[in-house]
């Protein structure tokens with residue numbers, strides 16, 4: 001039987017059995033072929049090998065009755081895609097490798113290494129071609145499947161600020177506009193660069209007063225603009241989300257990135273990456289006003305009532321509302337009058353809350369108040385909301401001076417002599433604080 005016919009008959013197992021039984025009649029010695037798939041370190045592969053592994057086959061022929069292996073014998077090593085040596089599916093990869101074998105039984109020979117293998121099922125088939133079939137029959141090994149596993153990629157994310165593309169820390173300022181960057185790292189072997197899509201997810205409700213958890217369990221938005229495809233040219237491979245979040249209210253937010261995988265890589269999701277948007281600090285600057293809204297530090301009761309004016313502003317992001325949010329439906333500036341100049345005395349009357357809303361800066365005023373003569377201090381406190389921190393104005397000392405309606409003046413005129421000094425004596429009734437004595441020279 002020539003080589004061509006042998007190969008044709010060996011394609012299927014059933015045909016090979018017929019061939020074997022037929023040769024038994026000829027009283028040749030048998031040829032048993034055992035094979036092992038080896039990795040590049042010559043370790044036997046039992047089930048599967050990692051992505052990009054290089055393998056080869058090892059074949060051992062053992063003759064019946066210890067007969068010598070005839071001269072001019074050889075192994076044919078065939079390598080297939082698919083797990084059944086080209087039966088049903090798959091096809092031979094490369095060409096058949098013929099390796100000479102001879103000498104005393106048993107003898108082992110190996111095929112060359114394969115190329116680095118992509119994930120999937122493969123199989124080896126080995127034929128023993130006897131150099132003299134009158135002495136030893138041909139033989140073949142069973143088909144040997146080997147599986148190359150997909151690799152698990154590493155997916156990490158970096159949250160960046162659109163302002164300068166810098167990677168952000170755990171906390172960012174109010175109004176930050178963020179995007180996410182995903183890095184997919186495969187086995188870092190040329191020809192095995194990850195391909196496929198990355199899906200970015202942004203977690204959290206971007207509203208004032210949100211109660212987000214920041215642990216990738218909150219509601220998601222599609223703000224980031226959908227899937228982004230790796231270009232498949234590098235490993236690690238980095239892609240940015242198509243869009244950014246827009247200005248963020250204070251709260252806990254989170255990002256993650258899902259890599260869908262490809263023929264060589266399993267899908268993977270990055271760790272959840274939280275970020276906290278901090279509220280902005282505010283300033284409250286105040287002025288005590290008279291009824292005409294003139295700033296005063298001293299008020300004669302002729303001047304009427306007083307009130308306070310507070311300007312609430314921020315040095316941070318000023319695009320959000322200083323006023324009510326989901327957490328607090330009535331955000332106020334509280335105006336308090338104290339009965340001394342340092343705003344740590346007794347509260348005069350009761351503090352007044354004035355609602356505030358709108359973006360910084362905002363100006364609000366207390367109601368006009370009539371005060372009896374004395375030393376006072378106005379102080380205003382902006383209570384803050386989830387986006388803006390509370391702030392307290394500086395103490396504003398001021399004085400209310402009475403109009404003198406009763407009292408008497410006298411001079412100690414005696415003795416009347418040239419060059420004598422005299423005193424002007426004022427006796428107020430009632431004897432309350434801080435009377436103002438005005439004098440004029442009638443000429």
Ligand SMILES: [Zn+2]
Nearest residue numbers: 038042058110
């Ligand atoms: Zn080996």
Ligand SMILES: [Zn+2]
Nearest residue numbers: 289293309365
């Ligand atoms: Zn005013």
